Amino acid sequence: MLAAMKKMLLQAQEGHYAVPSPDFWDSVSARAFVKAAERCGSPVILSYAPIHREILSLEEAAEIGRFYAGRVDVSVALHLDHGTDLELVKRAVSLGFTSVMIDASALPFEENVRISREVVDYAHPLGIDVEAEIGHVGSEDEAGPHSVSESSYTEPDAARRFTELTGVDALAVSIGTSHGAYKNGTPHINFDILKKIRESTDVPLVLHGGSGTGDENLRKCAEMGVCKINIYTDYISAALKKTYSDPQSSWPGVMKQAEETIMGVHEHYDRLLRGLLS
């Protein structure tokens, strides 16, 4: 069923686990994420990033997301990932998205506050939850869903001021991850900064760039107060690898295999982020 993201995140915060937030790019991936969540009996934050608009429009994503979310008993938030401006947020909300991210993290602090506050003022009266980002999670990898940019760590005091000034429901922080694939193994996560950010604000924290971060790092992030973890590249990498290692003779066969592979990756992450893997 379609559900609000904030409630999921507050429950996760209390239970010291994190909810996976995968980006879907077509109906096969959306169905795979929702079916896997149902199989796990866990909520999922089904996310759409506008960077995928050339293969899936916002309108298509809204229809597909609502279709699958409405057919399962587990909670599914339909989330706009990396919203670029208020106009896009308004379009997403009008189409039925239940939460939005506004990402002005590349802009100076005051501008980020102003734009994020504007989105909160619009969204909250409509019952829509808002995620924003402070510090900047960049990208090392042009093949990923984001353009290449440098990361900059979130300052704990800025995180506190940002949440107070904007009233956001979830805060994406930068603690060492980046979008896409990593060139040099698993990243170094700054757990000291995460601890200080956690102590500086009660707002549920979000980690972008979860792919390739390593199970141990992700589990520790979840234990230390990260409630939502964004993952994308690990799903497409696994599906692509399977396509090459076990070639299918038909396109529907490739699609089916991709769906099963994506479901397997999702079940792994769901269990990991809930602390169910030994």
Ligand SMILES: [Zn+2]
């Ligand atoms: Zn992201």
